[in-house]
Amino acid sequence: MLLVVDNGSIYTKQLTNFLSEKNISFEKYTPYILELNSLQKYDSIILSGRRKNDKKINEVNSKIINFSINNSKKLLGICYGAEILALTLGGTIRKIKSIQKGNEHIEILQNNLITKNSINVFESHAFEISKLPNMLTTIGKSNNCKYEIIQHKEKLIFGTQFHPEMSLDGNNLIENFCLL
Numbered sequence: 001m002l003l004v005v006d007n008g009s010i011y012t013k014q015l016t017n018f019l020s021e022k023n024i025s026f027e028k029y030t031p032y033i034l035e036l037n038s039l040q041k042y043d044s045i046i047l048s049g050r051r052k053n054d055k056k057i058n059e060v061n062s063k064i065i066n067f068s069i070n071n072s073k074k075l076l077g078i079c080y081g082a083e084i085l086a087l088t089l090g091g092t093i094r095k096i097k098s099i100q101k102g103n104e105h106i107e108i109l110q111n112n113l114i115t116k117n118s119i120n121v122f123e124s125h126a127f128e129i130s131k132l133p134n135m136l137t138t139i140g141k142s143n144n145c146k147y148e149i150i151q152h153k154e155k156l157i158f159g160t161q162f163h164p165e166m167s168l169d170g171n172n173l174i175e176n177f178c179l180l
Helices: 012-021 036-041 055-070 080-088 168-179
Strands: 002-005 026-029 044-047 074-078 092-108 119-131 136-141 149-152 157-160
Touching: 002 012, 002 055, 012 026, 012 168, 036 055, 044 055, 044 080, 044 168, 055 074, 055 080, 055 157, 074 080, 074 168, 080 092, 080 119, 080 149, 080 157, 119 168, 157 168
Parallel strands: 002 026, 002 044, 044 074, 074 157
Antiparallel strands: 092 119, 092 136, 136 149, 149 157
C-alpha cells in the first residue's frame, strides 16, 4: 500500500488521479491528520509539494523520512518533498532568484531504478537544494538545477525538484517508483 502525504501542493490532485488511473492502491493524508504510528502498514510513501512553509508540515515530513530510512520503506519526495529530504539529512536549500515554472529537460547522470533516459518534466518552485548531504547523490540535472533528481546511496529513497505528476515522462518515473 502506498501513502501519499498531501503537503498542500496544487498538483496533488494530478498525482492521485494518475495513481487511480494506474490502479495503484494508495491512501492520502495531510500531515495534520496522519498518525505516524500507522506508517508501518505502508510499503512506500510519496511526499507531495507544498504551497507555504509550515513548521508542523516540516516536522511531520522529517519524521516520515527518518522512519523510511530506519525501516527501509521506499520514498519519493516531490519538489518540497525533495527539499525536506535534503534538509532532514543535513543538506541545505536556498531561495532562487526567480520562480522556476515551465517545462525542463533533465539529463540522467547515472543508472537508477526510476528513469533510464533523459526526460522532459514540469517545474514550479521558488526554492532549490543548494547542498546535498553525504548520503544522497544526484542522478539527474538540468541547465537550471544540478539536483533535479536525487537518491539515497543505500535505500530506495528518491527526490525530484520538479513535479513528475505534471508530465508524461514524470508519470513514467512515478510508475517506475511504485513498481520497485
